[in-house]
Amino acid sequence: MNFTSKLPDVGTTIFTVMSQLATEHQAINLGQGFPDFDPDQALLDLVTQAMQDGYNQYPPMAGVLALRQQISTKVQTLYGHGYDPDTEITVTSGASEALMASILAFVQQGDEVVIIEPFYDLYIPAIQLAGGKPVIVPMLAPTLDTPSYRVDWQRVREAITSKTRMLILNFPHNPTCINLTADDLDKLEDIVKETGILLLSDEVYEHLVFDGQPHQSLASRPLLAAHAIIVSSFGKTYSATGWKIGYCCAPKAISTEIRKVHQFMVFTVTSPMQVALAGYMKNERAYAGLSAFYQEKRDRLANGLASTRFVPMHSQGTFFLLADYSAVSDLPEAEFARWMTVEHGVGVIPVSAFYRTPDAPESNHKLIRFCFAKRDDTLDAAIEKLVRI
């Protein structure tokens, strides 16, 4: 057969590769980001109930209305922006589909899209499928004085030209675990005022922020909200990554274009889960307690790492934590992550996988990513193994 790959540089995602390796070697999997515990029983019961109640056929293309209404109420309550459930909120097959549909809807042949490195693995292939060209702005690396990654907004501004169609953001950030501050939003507002750029804001970890800091959603600033597609995921919020349900909020004209793609990509997403989520979200405690729950797990892992030769970095948000392994090995990150999985029984993700050229020396900082969305006994068992390395 005669064909040319549209994505010649793309292999299987690092998350799949490392999870398979962990399974093969019976390692404790702290790699791919998913909880090893079930969603709340009350939510599971609501799904069963919805199936029994006959919610088993196609729901509306944009999602079950009651769920869109709940999303609208939540965003209004938390971030003060009102999205119209009829025209501005679309329920999607995970955040992944919302991101892909948004990129396909707006990026045209030859358009540039600015992304910040390190970045989540979906963005570049999606931009390429749309015929666009990724323009990469590196984050400022941690230093002794400022031991955390930072965004250089000046460089972001400089990367935006007349060819730029979109700027993709992802905070709380996977994998660096940093959040935006109010000052970051000020700088972003300046950029939007000057350029009018369309923003695609991947906020899947919006409820996983720590140390009492609020999540700085782009929805909290009217100017940013007017220019933004805001994406979130029920997988992260309700510990149900396997349900693949997410959503995006955007002004009507933008949502209309996204729905044109969504209706032909998947048309709509699973009905009983949507009905159940709509019922479950009426209780805001379901997400209000998440930060405290995960902060405890973050601290459990960080404290455990203190008795190993790994040096944890501070995690401001997400359910991940980065650790430096330079006291353990000189191996590049991908090899080190394999070695840990195969020889020491703990699966992790190399941070270099979130760079354009993972094997390049400048993408390797002797950092691995741990997922702490795990039962306490899983974390303790992993720490026991890590202490021996």
Ligand code: PMP
């Ligand atoms: N964006 C980021 C930053 C993620 O970490 C993930 C992964 N889990 C996704 C998007 C995809 O989310 P979903 O599983 O809801 O498609």
Ligand code: GLN
């Ligand atoms: N987002 C998850 C992570 O960063 C993985 C999701 C996936 O495997 N596609 O680990």
